[in-house]
Amino acid sequence: MNPRQILVTAALPYANGHIHIGHLVEYIQTDIWVRFQKLRGHNCRYFCADDTHGTAIMIRARQEGRPEEELIADMRAAHVADFGKFDIEFDNYGSTNSDQNRQLCEQIWTSIRAAGLVNEKEIEQLYDPEAGTFLADRFVKGTCPNPECSAPNQYGDSCDKCGHTHSPAELIAPKSTLSGATPELRKATHLFVQIEKLHDFLAEWTQSGQHLQTEVANYLKGHFLGQELRDWDVSRPAPYFGFEIPDAKGNYWYVWFDAPIGYIGSTLEWCQREGENLADWWNSEQTEIHHFIGKDITYFHTLFWPAMLKTAGFSLPEKVHIHGFLTVDGEKMSKSKGTFIAASTYARHLDPSYLRYFFASKLSSRVDDIDLSLEEFKAKVDSDLVGKVVNIASRTAKFIAGQPLSAAYPDDGGLFAQGAAVSEKIAEAFENCDYGAAVREIMVLADRANQFIEAREPWKLRKDETRQEELRDTCSIALNLFRQIAVYLAPVLPRLAAQTGELLGSPIQHWSDAQSPLTGTEVGQFQHMLNRVDIQKVEAMIEESKEASAPATEDAAAQYNDGPEALEKEPLVAENCSIDDVVKVDMRVARVIEANHVEGADKLLQLTLSLGGDVRRNVFAGIKSCYNPEDLVGRLVICCANLAPRKMRFGISEGMVLACGPGGKEIFLLNPDDGAQPGMRVH
RNA sequence: GGCGAGGUAGCUCAGUCGGUUAGAGCACAGGCUUCAUAAGCCUGGGGUCGCGGGUUCGAGUCCCGCCCUCGCUACCA
Numbered sequence A: 001m002n003p004r005q006i007l008v009t010a011a012l013p014y015a016n017g018h019i020h021i022g023h024l025v026e027y028i029q030t031d032i033w034v035r036f037q038k039l040r041g042h043n044c045r046y047f048c049a050d051d052t053h054g055t056a057i058m059i060r061a062r063q064e065g066r067p068e069e070e071l072i073a074d075m076r077a078a079h080v081a082d083f084g085k086f087d088i089e090f091d092n093y094g095s096t097n098s099d100q101n102r103q104l105c106e107q108i109w110t111s112i113r114a115a116g117l118v119n120e121k122e123i124e125q126l127y128d129p130e131a132g133t134f135l136a137d138r139f140v141k142g143t144c145p146n147p148e149c150s151a152p153n154q155y156g157d158s159c160d161k162c163g164h165t166h167s168p169a170e171l172i173a174p175k176s177t178l179s180g181a182t183p184e185l186r187k188a189t190h191l192f193v194q195i196e197k198l199h200d201f202l203a204e205w206t207q208s209g210q211h212l213q214t215e216v217a218n219y220l221k222g223h224f225l226g227q228e229l230r231d232w233d234v235s236r237p238a239p240y241f242g243f244e245i246p247d248a249k250g251n252y253w254y255v256w257f258d259a260p261i262g263y264i265g266s267t268l269e270w271c272q273r274e275g276e277n278l279a280d281w282w283n284s285e286q287t288e289i290h291h292f293i294g295k296d297i298t299y300f301h302t303l304f305w306p307a308m309l310k311t312a313g314f315s316l317p318e319k320v321h322i323h324g325f326l327t328v329d330g331e332k333m334s335k336s337k338g339t340f341i342a343a344s345t346y347a348r349h350l351d352p353s354y355l356r357y358f359f360a361s362k363l364s365s366r367v368d369d370i371d372l373s374l375e376e377f378k379a380k381v382d383s384d385l386v387g388k389v390v391n392i393a394s395r396t397a398k399f400i401a402g403q404p405l406s407a408a409y410p411d412d413g414g415l416f417a418q419g420a421a422v423s424e425k426i427a428e429a430f431e432n433c434d435y436g437a438a439v440r441e442i443m444v445l446a447d448r449a450n451q452f453i454e455a456r457e458p459w460k461l462r463k464d465e466t467r468q469e470e471l472r473d474t475c476s477i478a479l480n481l482f483r484q485i486a487v488y489l490a491p492v493l494p495r496l497a498a499q500t501g502e503l504l505g506s507p508i509q510h511w512s513d514a515q516s517p518l519t520g521t522e523v524g525q526f527q528h529m530l531n532r533v534d535i536q537k538v539e540a541m542i543e544e545s546k547e548a549s550a551p552a553t554e555d556a557a558a559q560y561n562d563g564p565e566a567l568e569k570e571p572l573v574a575e576n577c578s579i580d581d582v583v584k585v586d587m588r589v590a591r592v593i594e595a596n597h598v599e600g601a602d603k604l605l606q607l608t609l610s611l612g613g614d615v616r617r618n619v620f621a622g623i624k625s626c627y628n629p630e631d632l633v634g635r636l637v638i639c640c641a642n643l644a645p646r647k648m649r650f651g652i653s654e655g656m657v658l659a660c661g662p663g664g665k666e667i668f669l670l671n672p673d674d675g676a677q678p679g680m681r682v683h
Numbered sequence B: 001g002g003c004g005a006g007g008u009a010g011c012u013c014a015g016u017c018g019g020u021u022a023g024a025g026c027a028c029a030g031g032c033u034u035c036a037u038a039a040g041c042c043u044g045g046g047g048u049c050g051c052g053g054g055u056u057c058g059a060g061u062c063c064c065g066c067c068c069u070c071g072c073u074a075c076c077a
Helices: A021-039 A055-064 A068-085 A099-114 A195-207 A214-225 A255-274 A278-282 A295-312 A343-349 A352-362 A374-394 A415-421 A423-431 A435-456 A465-489 A494-504 A535-549 A556-560 A565-569 A579-584
Strands: A005-010 A043-050 A092-095 A118-128 A140-143 A172-176 A184-193 A235-237 A251-253 A287-294 A319-323 A326-328 A370-372 A587-597 A605-610 A616-621 A636-640 A646-648 A651-653 A659-663 A666-669
Touching (some): A021 A343, A021 A352, A043 A068, A092 A099, A099 A255, A184 A235, A195 A214, A255 A278, A255 A295, A343 A352, A352 A374, A374 A465, A374 A494, A415 A423, A415 A435, A415 A465, A435 A465, A616 A651
Parallel strands (some): A005 A043, A005 A287, A287 A319
Antiparallel strands (some): A118 A184, A235 A251, A587 A605, A587 A636, A659 A666
């Protein structure tokens, strides 16, 4: 096989937070792929870097009272340390705030300019006069400008309440979340890239070849490529932590412009250190470029990024591999439940090999989310790795410790050959990122090896002095079957491969090591390779993850352990209101006397409320995700009785039922205490 | 509503080009073994392959319709 030249990247982690197990799905997935390619003898290189620019970094550095450079240096060191703990090995780990990256940004920018893709537009943006900075949409909050909604405390881009989309400038009574100041509207000129001019190219590139998983190609086709591509705003006015645009002083490249260029920047750092030529990696037909990313950043990597590369004359990716998110026990990672687990927290309690193996067993070539069920995690690791794989060595090595393996590989009934024969099948699964399939195939080999040992009963041979050669042969076979498995698992479990090399006196260096058995090397003393998952350590890890996000407080509230998430999501409004404002809203106790599903509505239920007597209100409430109509009938709720009637697609809504919570699966209706009667006013 | 992915054993999933009696792991039950990290081996129970129709000698697999779940997106709150 001719060696391929392969350049691999994983998405750049943002320098504003620590690595957590959700991130690790990607870095482990990628690391396995890279190790596999290297083991196959290909010239494969793995590049990554910290993504360091943007408003969030600037603000945080300001809050911490130190320069951005210091903040990102610290975070980079933490990231590198975390990756190391999980045996994630980069050929270079750079930073987007490097000279190399700046140089490449300028080069690419020049090409984009030269291609006539840049235009300027004046846009109005809110400016925080106290903080002295323009405000991104997320940094402005105010009252929803939709007159029929007027929900307070909404972000600058859209209203959580009514879904109204707006510009931050349209918000009523806007406040900067940085300083609390009232922002003022200022005009600024931004630079845009007209990627519509590359529409034909993008349509062709995304839909042809095998560059993208089919579901991704379809998604782009349906959501973006069916219409005109909007100009991409790539500049931000000062102050902004990033690179100043040379031909537009006072403006900086938006973080999403220089972040992917960081892939090339990191490569360049490596080239300069290793005496390599960048063009051999980024301008060569000989090199395949593979990006691994999460589904949340699909659009940057499949539209803007290819457009930039194409324009600047760099190679296009051979493939963008997109994976889903990680859930824990079937739910989104949650700080309050302790399932938002930092990489460093995990590593303090549990063996990183477990996680590498577990993720591998769950990963496929599709964009599906993967679930870390802690119960399954333990069961899989204990049963597969300890019970099956390591056990093969553990139950045979000690019988020939300190002695050589048989000088010629004995007759094993074709077992080793069978294992060698599936080499390409397993390789293909790794190549296609179908690690789950690879792992299943490998476990079949482990089952067969254990059956073999059972049949040969080496523990009986040991007691018969006339059968010592038979014992040696049996153990030589078992240990070679074990080694074959260790070779196949080496991309996933590099430590196990190293330990196997130690034990059998010959390091595992190449995928083809699984093709020929070892003979004559001396077997070392068997040492424990992997412990079972200690459930107490899992629990301790969860416990620590809870503490990290909800520090114990001394006050009386501590006993309730109420986390800050709700307030963080919807901070208290700065602006006071008067009693008159409160009185304006007429809230009443009401009884649900009828509740129905609404045909065609995904979130709505239709409620008929009684305010006592014969006063009825028809109300549509967006609570379908949490309540069954039959459970609602008869119960008391609080409703806003003087909300202006609103015509909706399904009918007229004559009020609003009060509920709290972030939405989705968490909506909680307000419930008056016993004794309340329909019609009573809430004061 | 639109687009996409799914629905196979209690759980997690495999099932190739349509081909014999639909499989594995875990869990469960019984037995064997006692070398191994309370590991291993054997046997067993357990299935309307989401539902209905169609094509075919033959459908988990192909076609049509429907139901449900998940993701994205829109409407809406």
